[in-house]
Structure formats: C-alpha cells, structure tokens
Amino acid sequence: MAETILRGRLLTFHGEPQTPADETAHLYIEDGALLLDGGLIRARGSFSVVQSKAAEGVKVIDHRPHLLVPGFIDTHLHFPQVQVIASWGAQLLDWLENYTFPAESLYADAGHCAAMAVRFFDEVIANGTTTTVAYCSSHKTSADAYFTEAARRNMRVIGGKVLMDRNAPEGVRDTPQSGYDDSKALIGSWHGKGRAHYAITPRFAITSTPEQMDAAQALAAEHPDCFIQTHLDENHDEIAETMALYPDAPDYLGIYEHYGLLRANTLLGHCIHMQPREVDVLIATDARPVFCPTSNLFLGSGLFDYEGLRARGAKSAIATDIGGGTSYSMLRTLHEGYKALATRDGTKMHPLRAFYWATLGNAIALGLEDRIGTLDEGSEADIVVLDSRATSAMALRMETCKSLSEELFILQIMADDRSVAETYVAGEPMKKKD
Secondary structure, eight states: OOOEEEEEEEEEEEOOOOSTTTOSSSSEEEEEEEEEEEEEEEEEEHHHHHHSSSSSSEEEEEEEEEEEEEOOOEEEGGGGTTTTTTTTTTTTHIIIIIIIIIHHHGSSSHHHHHHHHHHHHHHHHHTTTTEEEOOOSSSHHHHHHHHHHHTTTTTTEEOOEOOSSSSSSSGGGOOOOHHHHHHHHHHHTTTSEEEEEEEEOOOOOOOOOHHHHHHHHHHHHHHHEEEEEEEEEHHHHHHHHHHHHHHTSSSHHHHHHTTTOOSSTOOOOOOOOHHHHHHHHHHTTTTEEOOOOOHHHTOOOOOHHHHHHHHHHOEEEEETTTTTSSSSHHHHHHHHHHHHHHHHHOOOOOOHHHHHIIIIIHHHHTTTTSSSSSSOOOOOOOOOOOOOOSHHHHHHHHHHHOOOHHHHHHHHHHHHHHEEEEEEEEEEOOOOOO
C-alpha cells in the first residue's frame, strides 16, 4: 500500500486512566490524521500537520465523523470453537465433553482447518480485532492453518496447538512426545516469522499428565521468548478435579508453578476462584490473568476480582474466550465486563479505562506495547474505525451526547460489529463489505 492518510477523530492512550476525570492518560484529536506507509504509522497529529508531512498528491481516506482507535486485541479465544458458540445447557466440564471436544476432533482434517481459519479471521476483523491470542486444537494441522491464514492477512497473532493427553476423547488427545515434537516443529515454522508468536499451550492441568507437563516445562525452558497460555480457577468442579489429579500441589496455580510455567509472558485464562497464596504467586511471577466476562457469565463460572488483582499490581488482560464466550466483539465483551464487575463489587468500569484495556492495556499484558495497541508514530498500523451512530437506537442516543466519554460509553454498551466501519491491518483495509 502506498503512503496513505486516514482522517478522522483520533483516540489513543499512553497510560491507564486512573479516574473518570483523568485527562492525562489519553490523546484525543478532533480533526486528526494518521500517515500510513509500509504497514506502520509514520506520522500522527492534526490533519493539516500530517498532510504537510506527506508526499504531494497522497491519498486521503476521510473517515469523519468516525473515531479512529487502535485495533482491538483479544487475548484469549479458541480457534476450533467457532461452531460451538451458543451451545446450550452445561457448565464447563460437561460443555467441553458434549460440545468442544467433538468439534475439535474435526481439526485433524487440514481442509476443515483451512476453511475455518478463513471464517475465524473474517469474524474477528469484522468486529475490529486486529490481534488474537488463540488456542488451536491438539492437531498440528489446526495451528498451521491458524498461522497460515494470519500470515496471509499480515496480522500480528499469538497461538499454539493444545497439549492434551488425558481426560478427553481419543480423537483430540496427543501424547507427551507427540505434543512436544509438534510444538517444537510449529515454533520453528512460525515463532518470530512475520508477525507471528508461538504460545506453548497445555490446555489445563486436567487434560495433561505429569509427563506432558514435564514436556511443557522443557519447551518453556528451551523457548523463553515463547508465550505460555493455559486455564486457571475457572470453575469449582474443575478445581476439585484438578486437585484430585495433583494431590501434592498446594493449589491449582501451584501445579503450573512446579513445572516452571509462570513468567511475565504467561497468560492465565479466567483466574476467578483464586486462593490468597495463588494471588501471591501470580504477582511474584508477573504472570498475566485474563478476564473473560461473556464466557464466565454464560457458563455460570463466577466473577473476576478485577479491583483486587489490580490493587496487587497484576497486569490483567480482557478477552472474548470464543466459543464459551458469546461474541467476537471486544465492544460486547467490555459491555459484559462492565456488568460483571458492577455485580461483583460495585465497580463501575469507566469507558476511558475500558477502551484503554482493550487496546494499550492488552498490549502491555502481552509485552507488545512497542508494536501494537496505540496510534503512536512507529507503531504498526492496526486501526479500527468506529461509528457511534451505526444503528438507529445509537443515533437517537447520540443526539444527546455531550462528551467523548459519553460517546465511548454508548459504544461500550450499545455497539457491536455494525459500529465497525473499517478495520485496518498493517495499514490495509480488511473488513469485508456486505
């Protein structure tokens, strides 16, 4: 793509808003512009200033009156569960057995993986998400398809094949050795290539034997720059079964601690029912808890202690958790997160903090804030264009809107993929038009 200017109202963050009145953590430019070239943001500022820095005759794409914000970052989802969303009537362990594992067994077929990868990325891009952190199935074919399709779209992604050698049907189990070998091969093929990062992925302690956890530990030691992702303390029955399988562990997190899987690039999905010692270890190791509000509510798992973990200094991320989660939209996720936190302890998540969380906050949780999550000069040009009047109900509400924060809250509570006017990935417009 040649040098291009995007014009619109710019919103980006350089810190976490501390209070609703905090005006110091974000930058808002009413008539702003971004100069894009080579997949990067080369200049940012008012339209007149950015235009003066561009070559004569540069193409200008005018998105006014829409908002231009950094592309959303989804830090926990399951690529093979795209056809599991909205499966009725179970809690976590039954839901996995009845819906998830049968769906994931299909990913042994490379053709199915490739077809689903196209549709998966179509959906996340339609919802303004430009970076995904995904669990693939236990089959190497699924991770290859995920990374191949992401590379075709030049997306910055993280992912890994699930390690799972017990307590699951034969069609979705691997072995300690095959899981190690496949992961090693995938790391060689994809990690650090283009915009891809690999995540070593023991699904959770229930589905991995001690021998497989040893293999995961070996992978983690051999590849310290790879991410690690797994699940923790999502459901009371899950915790009880985990402790029965690992009776010598002090608690659920103690299993991952024992196998050397806790560090700053470890992502722990859910973290709802944590014990005090677990919180201490989480903070000491700098592992990152991931809040998944739509799946936590859908499966009846519980409510995330955002304020408690934040007070201890945890760098929490937020995510959709497709397909236990019920929407690909990070806007819908922020909506449900607002209600979950308000229900748990009365926390009212301010819209400035919500939009920070889904952009720069998640980038910081991933350690990628120097590349994604902002509209800073030099950042990768992953941008979402938001229409606050996308539906008649939103347009009606916007007639009385008096501030940026109020507009953001309207987007947080009322918006979905219809409010995503365009999604740019590395500077290229990627949203399919109806």
